[in-house]
Amino acid sequence: MRIHRKTATYIISLFFLITTPLICRGDTTLTVYGLGSIEKDNLAQAEQRALDDSFAKAALQASLRFVPDSSVADLMQLLPEYAASRRMQDILQYQITSRTRQGDVLQLSVDVKIDDDSLRQWLHSRALTIPRAHRSRVLLAISYLEPGNEAPYEWWAGKAGKAYSPFESQFGRELSRLGENVISPGKQQGAAHYQPDPLDSAHALGADMLITGTIAYTPVLDTLYECLFEVSLIDVASGTEIASWSVSRRGDFATEAMNSLMIDEIIRPVRAGISKRILSESPGVMKKTLCVEGISDYVTYQSMINALMSVEGVSRISITGIHGHSICHVMEIKGSLFDAMENLKRRQIAKADILVENEAAYIRILQN
Secondary structure (H helix, E strand, O other): OOOOOHHHHHHHHHHHHHHOHHOOOEEEEEEEEEEOOOOOOOHHHHHHHHHHHHHHHHHHHHOOOOOOHHHHHHHHHHHHHHHHHHHOOOOEEEEEEEEEOOOOOOEEEEEEEEOOOHHHHHHHHHOOOOOOOOEEEEEEEEEEOOOOOOOOOHHOOOOOOOOOOOHHHHHHHHHHHHHOEOHHHHHHHOOOOOOOOHHHHHHHHHEEEEEEEEEEEEEOOOOOEEEEEEEEEEEEOOOOOEEEEEEEEEEOOOHHHHHHHHHHHHHHHHHHHHHHHHHHHHHOOEEEEEEEOOOOOOHHHHHHHHHHHHHOOOOEEEEEEEEEEEEEEEEOOOOHHHHHHHHHHHOOOOOEEEEEEHHHHHHHEEEO
């Protein structure tokens, strides 16, 4: 039987579509249950609310596949804003499989297919995919002058002892709850010798980041105090200040309540500074274009893709289009695209010309 050129191209394209499940796009299919309130017996409006709830839950379930337990509290705070901004952009397909009305509430069971590529990039950009143990080791050294005391508590000075002050303990617990890797001066090995400079103590204790400064309560009238909190975030290795903040409040609250107000004021920017350092050391996943031309047999093509997938830093290769004997992809990679292509060239899988230009790599397989 004679196969025309167009027919051959169609068969090859169909073959690639069928036999490339391992390099397909990052689709995730989930079954979720959404709830929508029924107002004035408007079922259409209630269904839309239930669908919105379903999509938000699908994003949450998909996120939990990539987020460690230590980042779940942070995820719950940040995800609603992401879901609201993306709306339907990540939803590839959905099907309502059941509808149940209970009083003024409509419940839907929905099968949702979600493209998690954008979600994973967003999670990484917030450092939510990094477990606590792999995050920067954070030490607190904050001079604490509480009401009624004449001298501040400073654990690093040696005289005060080896434990955090009540304020540092409260701050450290909140940072730990949100997934930060907070270390305690009293539990570190080989740290009996304390230094008068907090940065020297941070070096001795093996910290990566230092939160240092002062918090002082000054009496104003009777039970009224002024609380001044000045704090800096320091990169321990370089000794450079990343950022600093100053907060002042007056009140007659209990000390712990005032401490909470001070912590709430600066914890988000402090954590943003910590995450920035983490991401600078662990570059984010970048999407690059990869086009392979001159494909005549599937074995050679798949060998190239497998070789690239084995390169350190390459996490996924997804087909975006098939045109005759050419296939284009999105390649997710940490690090240098040029280095990845050099690695492939050294494998000598097939004779090929390889060109790297900015955000794209082009491979042209040469026929023998």
